[in-house]
Amino acid sequence: MSKTPGRSPQRGAAPPRPRVTVLGAGSWGTTFAKVLADGGSDVTLWARRPELAKEIREAKRNSDYLPGVNLPLAVTATSDVAAALAGAQMVFVSIPSQSLRQNLVEIKSLIPDGVPVISLMKGVEKGTGLRMSEVLEQVLEIDRDRIAVASGPNLALEIAKEQPTAAVVSSTSIETAEAVAKVATNRYFRSFINTDVIGTEFGGVLKNLIAVAIGIVDGVGYGENTKASIITRGLVEMTDFAVAYGGHPETLAGLAGLGDLIATSGSSLSRNNTAGRLLGQGYSFADVVKSMQQTAEGLASVAPVLALARAKGVDMPICRQVSEVLAGTLDPKDIAPHLTTDDDSGPQGERTLDAKQDNGRGAFRRSLQRAFDQLRNRGRSS
Numbered sequence: 001m002s003k004t005p006g007r008s009p010q011r012g013a014a015p016p017r018p019r020v021t022v023l024g025a026g027s028w029g030t031t032f033a034k035v036l037a038d039g040g041s042d043v044t045l046w047a048r049r050p051e052l053a054k055e056i057r058e059a060k061r062n063s064d065y066l067p068g069v070n071l072p073l074a075v076t077a078t079s080d081v082a083a084a085l086a087g088a089q090m091v092f093v094s095i096p097s098q099s100l101r102q103n104l105v106e107i108k109s110l111i112p113d114g115v116p117v118i119s120l121m122k123g124v125e126k127g128t129g130l131r132m133s134e135v136l137e138q139v140l141e142i143d144r145d146r147i148a149v150a151s152g153p154n155l156a157l158e159i160a161k162e163q164p165t166a167a168v169v170s171s172t173s174i175e176t177a178e179a180v181a182k183v184a185t186n187r188y189f190r191s192f193i194n195t196d197v198i199g200t201e202f203g204g205v206l207k208n209l210i211a212v213a214i215g216i217v218d219g220v221g222y223g224e225n226t227k228a229s230i231i232t233r234g235l236v237e238m239t240d241f242a243v244a245y246g247g248h249p250e251t252l253a254g255l256a257g258l259g260d261l262i263a264t265s266g267s268s269l270s271r272n273n274t275a276g277r278l279l280g281q282g283y284s285f286a287d288v289v290k291s292m293q294q295t296a297e298g299l300a301s302v303a304p305v306l307a308l309a310r311a312k313g314v315d316m317p318i319c320r321q322v323s324e325v326l327a328g329t330l331d332p333k334d335i336a337p338h339l340t341t342d343d344d345s346g347p348q349g350e351r352t353l354d355a356k357q358d359n360g361r362g363a364f365r366r367s368l369q370r371a372f373d374q375l376r377n378r379g380r381s382s
């Protein structure tokens with residue numbers, strides 16, 4: 001809204017606009033910058049390439065990643081990371097997971113003291129198996145309560161076109177989650193909150209692997225029954241895995257789990273789904289990687305996820321088959337018969353939660369724990 005010259009400030013004048021920074025001007029970083037600007041913030045995007053920063057700054061466009069989308073005036077961009085971070089009240093990070101650590105090492109000293117740092121990424125680090133919030137905590141050496149993650153059914157191009165959707169912002173500190181959700185909300189994007197960082201983050205990582213599996217099925221030419229079976233059993237794998245690492249099963253039934261699984265598995269906009277489809281059509285992993293213009297996190301996450309699963313004794317037959325297709329040791333058209341198990345021990349019960357770990361009582365106990373954590377966190381701010 002423009003100010004009327006000469007008038008004194010009126011009572012009830014709008015509060016000052018938060019000044020936030022987004023690191024990474026790919027499809028998600030740029031879209032999230034728009035979400036934040038449309039929610040009332042002044043946003044600076046950091047782009048690696050000066051010519052992209054110039055296009056965003058001057059033409060309010062990012063034609064490589066978001067063709068046809070006009071960015072709000074409140075979004076600007078620079079390729080100078082120090083300038084991008086100066087004065088930021090919140091820092092959102094949206095670069096490919098495997099390059100996060102290197103980037104953080106370079107910018108660690110530039111992040112303003114005490115501000116929240118939010119991961120928008122959906123991958124785990126190869127070699128360490130760390131979630132992105134863990135890499136942030138480890139490299140930046142900041143309090144975990146300053147870190148948040150945002151995840152949900154969030155295909156960038158749909159959101160850039162202002163099609164309504166929702167996400168969940170998660171932090172071990174409910175105050176941080178609330179503060180971030182407040183700026184990451186506008187008329188077409190609604191952020192919910194929770195304190196289950198593990199479940200929220202793993203939901204985003206694991207749905208990518210299932211989306212690759214669905215893409216493979218699409219590429220082979222199988223139909224809806226196969227896809228529904230993989231989505232349903234895939235959600236069980238995702239939940240078993242996340243719970244084994246301390247996540248809450250309810251989170252996996254929410255936006256960051258089932259919600260994102262549905263969006264990513266069903267959309268040709270998904271890069272993971274696209275990569276899977278090419279594999280299903282018979283292209284090699286190397287060819288697929290060469291042809292991808294954007295980041296398909298699932299391809300890099302599959303090995304660390306399977307290593308983490310082995311460490312906790314979690315069986316992930318669908319993810320395992322994805323890795324075999326990537327390695328060229330499984331014919332894509334053989335993915336379906338192995339949906340639940342690859343042994344010959346006879347029919348299995350259809351288990352939709354990990355009975356070994358849950359036994360019906362675990363979920364209840366965890367929701368009590370969560371309510372307690374939230375009360376305790378609220379208590380801290382009062």
Ligand SMILES: NC(=O)C1=CN([C@@H]2O[C@H](COP(=O)(O)OP(=O)(O)OC[C@H]3O[C@@H](n4cnc5c(N)ncnc54)[C@H](O)[C@@H]3O)[C@@H](O)[C@H]2O)C=CC1
Pocket residue numbers: 024025026027028029048065094095096097099103120121122123154155156157293294295297
């Ligand atoms: N695109 C989407 O719909 C969504 C993506 N995400 C997540 O956001 C993260 C970023 O993905 P996108 O923006 O979609 O990827 P993208 O491929 O569209 O863009 C990646 C950006 O990172 C930059 N980049 C590449 N290598 C880099 C490096 N070594 N150092 C610094 N910057 C580098 C690229 O220049 C580009 O600007 C991923 O973890 C993805 O899973 C999450 C939700 C939605």
Ligand SMILES: O=C(CO)COP(=O)(O)O
Pocket residue numbers: 122152153154155156208211260263264269270271272273295296297
């Ligand atoms: O995370 C996403 C949607 O929520 C984007 O999925 P892709 O990375 O597969 O495009």
